[in-house]
Amino acid sequence: MIKFKNVSKFFDSQTVLRNINFYIDRGEMAFVTGPSGAGKSTLLKLIYLDEWPDEGEITVGDFHLTSLKLSRVPLLRRSIGAVFQDFKLINNLTIFDNVALSLRVRGINEKDIKTPAHEALKKVHLRHKAEDYPQMLSGGEQQRVAIARAIVAEPMLILADEPTGNLDPNTATGISRLFREINIQGTTIIIATHNRDLFKGSGKKVFQLDAGHLIGEEVG
Ligand SMILES: Nc1ncnc2c1ncn2[C@@H]1O[C@H](COP(=O)(O)OP(=O)(O)OP(=O)(O)O)[C@@H](O)[C@H]1O
Ligand SMILES: [Mg+2]
Incomplete structure (x- = not known):
């Protein structure tokens, strides 16, 4: 489903991701972890083509990103539900x-x-805020709107960047459960997080990034 082959990404002279190789199967739920600045967000952005790889090959389902025509980028993005770190x-x-x-x-x-749309808002407990505007919501509420937006169209793949970063522990547990339920229904999910509670005891694949290097893979 998702394959990285010798993928590198540079910003100016800085190497942000170096020679990344991994595979995530259809229907899998996997985590990317590592310290701040390790390259987690950049890795997710490459899958969404928010950033383009400088070296290597990325495959997402039937899309070969390195040779993807610009006109097909919207098609790729419509098959993905993305929760961005900045919502x-x-x-x-x-x-x-x-x-x-x-x-x-x-x-x-x-x-x-x-x-x-109302069902998705209900799943993140924000049905009552439907007619409000984003700036009227707290950071955690905005984050949950971003999650509702990512799941509503039932995409084949969900990318979630620190999806519980602004949530209290109980709400985070609820969101974590929601992702697991969606995954059980067959959706592939990749979550970038430094919150170990999200994957501890999950039995799911956890990729460890450090300073742009994939330094390990463990089972959560
Ligand atoms: N658009 C950009 N231009 C220049 N440098 C960038 C850009 N985006 C990211 N970087 C750099 O790439 C590195 C990795 O950033 P990234 O956001 O992927 O880290 P992260 O693991 O998601 O960190 P965090 O846990 O803080 O979210 C950082 O050093 C960052 O400064
Ligand atoms: Mg990040």
Whole structure:
């Protein structure tokens, strides 16, 4: 499903990822961990083509990213639900419309949007905030909107960058459970986090990054 072969990424003279190799199967749930600045967000961004690799090959499902035509990038992105570390909510849209946008860009009929958008908000316990705007919400609430937006269209792959970074331990546990439930239904999920509680005892693959190097793989 996702394959990195000798992938490197440089920013100016800095090597941010060096010679990364790994494989994640369809339906797997895997974690990427490591200290701040290790390259976790950059690794996820490469899968979403928010950043392009400088060396190596990346395969995501049927997409060969290195040779992907620019015109096919939206197609790749529509098959992914992404929770960005900085959320990327649209401030002049309501919470409902932020989530609904995820369905609208996928060409879903307007009549088929309301129910799943409200369901997704219910899953992150924010149904009552549907008509608010992002700036009226706390950081943790905004993070949960970002999660609702990522899951609403039931993509084949979910990328979540520190999805519980702004949440209290109980809420984080709830979100962690939500991801596991979605994974059990067959969605491939990759979570970048330094919160070991998210993968401890999970039995899932955990990739350890350190200063741009993949230094190990353990079972959580
Ligand atoms: N657009 C960019 N331009 C220049 N350098 C960048 C850019 N994006 C990331 N970097 C650098 O790449 C390195 C890895 O950043 P990245 O955000 O991937 O780390 P991270 O593991 O996600 O860290 P954190 O745990 O703090 O989120 C950092 O040194 C960062 O400064
Ligand atoms: Mg990061």
